[in-house]
Amino acid sequence: MAPTHARSVAALGTALALLATGCGGGGGGSAADGGTLDVWIMEGTNPDASEYFADVAKQFRQQTGADVNVEYVQWADAHDKFVTAIAGRSLPDVAEVGTTWTPEFAASGALIDISDRVGDTAAYSEGLVEAGTVDGKLYGLPWYAGVRSIIYRTDIFDELGLEEPTTWAQLRETALTIAGEKDDITAFPVAGDAYYHALPFIWGAGGEIAVQGPDGTWTSPLDGEEAREGLSFYTDLALKDKVSSTGASTWRETDVLDNFTDGNVAMAVSGSWTPAAIIEANPELKGKIGVFPIPGPDGSFSPSFVGGSHLAMMSGTEDEDLAWSYMELLTNDENAALWSEQSTYFPGKTEQLAPFTESQDPLVAPFAVQMRDAGKGLPASQNFGKVEGDSVIPRMIQSILNDKASLDDATAKAAEEIETTLNEGA
Secondary structure, three states: OOOOOOOOHHHHHHHHHHHHHOOOOOOOOOHHHHOEEEEEEEEOOOOOHHHHHHHHHHHHHHHHOOEEEEEEEEHHHHHHHHHHHHHOOOOOOEEEEEOOOHHHHHHOOOEOOOHHHHOOHHHEOHHHHHHHEEOOEEOOEEEEEEEEEEEEEHHHHHHHOOOOOOEHHHHHHHHHHHHHHOOOOEOOOOOOOOHHHOHHHHHHOOOOOOEEOOOOOEEOHHHOHHHHHHHHHHHHHHHOOOOOOHHHHHOOHHHHHHHHHOOOEOEEEEEOOHHHHHHHHOHHHOOOEEEEOOEEOOOOEOOEEEEEEEEEEEOOOOOHHHHHHHHHHHOOHHHHHHHHHHHOOEEOEHHHHHHHHOOOOOOOHHHHHHHHHHEEOOOOOOOHHHHHHOOHHHHHHHHHHOOOOOHHHHHHHHHHHHHHHHOOOO
16 A cells, blocks of 8 residues: 655656657566566565465466566655656566556556456446546556554443444444543544544545546535535544544544554544554453444445555556466455455455455454445545645644634635645646
């Protein structure tokens, strides 16, 4: 999953110019010449990655007669490495690309349109398809993802006779009950620097961060009635209901996780990959954690950001059929299931997600249901990374929580910034 990353816009612009004029060195894609497919995989998602990919390479050799050269790339270094490779025309044949990077690299000409190869995208997670689609063309094959739901302390719920909330009103009442009974614990942190936590409430009310018109122009309805309604509910949990802590206005996602792990939080938005890490860090919480999908205002679920990775066929590959064969192999049922087991992330195909939605594990099924029924992607713009890098939305949330701006003023300013950034270079 691509971390939040400020885009190297100038560098990517230079790289695009080089691609357009054919400047730079030899391209990637040596499969036709040497019978070897070059692949980049991000390092750190799966602790058993080298053994896993060695096994896939054996399968690929048996299937095609070709070898695979896998290079592992640290997430922190990956964006710059891609930009350099685009400029030098030294891309691999296939690469793992974080979902928030796919639109950017597609716009640069670094990715090959795979729409015809994939065909009907209904078989894949809607959020991952959204993130991989630019101007109606699919550039990223959904591979795996994580999603956020709400984790909670089952022992505290049992003690106070609480049930899992299914509406926003119930979520608020549950948090108020915990806050009234537990002075030493934060009922529901409203984290100012974790904007993925706020998105379900914006989206749940029918709001959007940005939408693209038929002419390609982006507008931001973040200052619209729906988005403001959702954001108001979320921030009022802290400002009016006092179910959050003052310090949470500056918390990042890691701060929320750390405080939950330390036993200081009763209920919080958190990722599908976190329960195992929480229990490993604090074994006393084993059997005391539950999960439920993020409620919608009046039932159903609020959409939650699906973030993960695509597999992309890179421009310059000399054997697209061979590259596609490898991408299909990685995403087949057997390999996808093993990858999910080892990495704790969910597969990108809806049918492959079924065993997880039907799981008897209470720390797995609710996240999988969230991803299947209410997963959503971020705006598929090549410039959205700059919006993230400039912390536009976290600054908006923090200004509201710290009473530096009204909700109307804060959302109006953020919407203007988002529109300006997304339409740069249009």
